[in-house]
Amino acid sequence: MRRFFVPPEFIADGRAVITGDLFRHMAKVVRLKSGDHVLLADGTGNEFSGVVREVERERLVVTLEERSAVKRTPVGPAISIYQGLPKGDKLDLILQKTTELGVAEIIPFPAARSVPRIRKGEETDKVARWQRIAREAARQSGRAAAPTVRLAGGMAEIVRDARQSLKLILWEEEELNGLRETLARSETPESIAVIVGPEGGLTAEEAALAKESGFIPVSLGRRILRTETAGLAVIAILQFIWGDVG
Numbered sequence: 001m002r003r004f005f006v007p008p009e010f011i012a013d014g015r016a017v018i019t020g021d022l023f024r025h026m027a028k029v030v031r032l033k034s035g036d037h038v039l040l041a042d043g044t045g046n047e048f049s050g051v052v053r054e055v056e057r058e059r060l061v062v063t064l065e066e067r068s069a070v071k072r073t074p075v076g077p078a079i080s081i082y083q084g085l086p087k088g089d090k091l092d093l094i095l096q097k098t099t100e101l102g103v104a105e106i107i108p109f110p111a112a113r114s115v116p117r118i119r120k121g122e123e124t125d126k127v128a129r130w131q132r133i134a135r136e137a138a139r140q141s142g143r144a145a146a147p148t149v150r151l152a153g154g155m156a157e158i159v160r161d162a163r164q165s166l167k168l169i170l171w172e173e174e175e176l177n178g179l180r181e182t183l184a185r186s187e188t189p190e191s192i193a194v195i196v197g198p199e200g201g202l203t204a205e206e207a208a209l210a211k212e213s214g215f216i217p218v219s220l221g222r223r224i225l226r227t228e229t230a231g232l233a234v235i236a237i238l239q240f241i242w243g244d245v246g
Helices: 020-029 090-100 123-140 155-161 179-184 204-212 227-242
Strands: 002-005 015-018 037-041 046-055 060-069 078-084 105-109 166-170 191-196 216-218
Touching (some): 015 020, 090 227, 191 227, 204 216
Parallel strands (some): 002 037, 166 191, 166 216
Antiparallel strands (some): 015 060, 046 060
């Protein structure tokens, strides 16, 4: 039985009415037909079994038969990754793979050295697209709920709002704190924030601002990792130590 993430607002009165990109995927790509059985997850921990009743020109209607609470409780700290906006389609990869690794939040932000710039008025459409990518990755990896995706305004906003128990910033110029030693000194946190810079890295001013606000600058050692790799490596390590990897 195929499983799909469906926005909660699509579900009401014992049925789900699917439109937009999800409709095109279900009807045109998967080619669901009337009578097919499906599982629908609403991204908040609920899952519904149902039957496709109507496949129309621009919408698909599923009659819901049974609702259940998905009991796939995450193990370990809630991890938030703050990702400096990278070039090209690298963010798509980051969204997919960090979702697979079980992060709770993905927050892209325009770092000082980010090349892409999001024009005013584009924010809503960008975040909606990113959330769809994360939702699809969550479906493919069997997560009960997709991570939250939002756009931060910059480093100042990040450090002002971050309330995680352990706050890390990947800083290639850090010479004292290695990731291994920093984690060894830390008790198991309830939540973790990880800041990753874009291709050009973070500026000294950004790193200093984060440090002043309680973020611990850490180095990954001699190995040089690309922006789309660095965050994934750290998250995998965090999940191995405190989460459900391994």
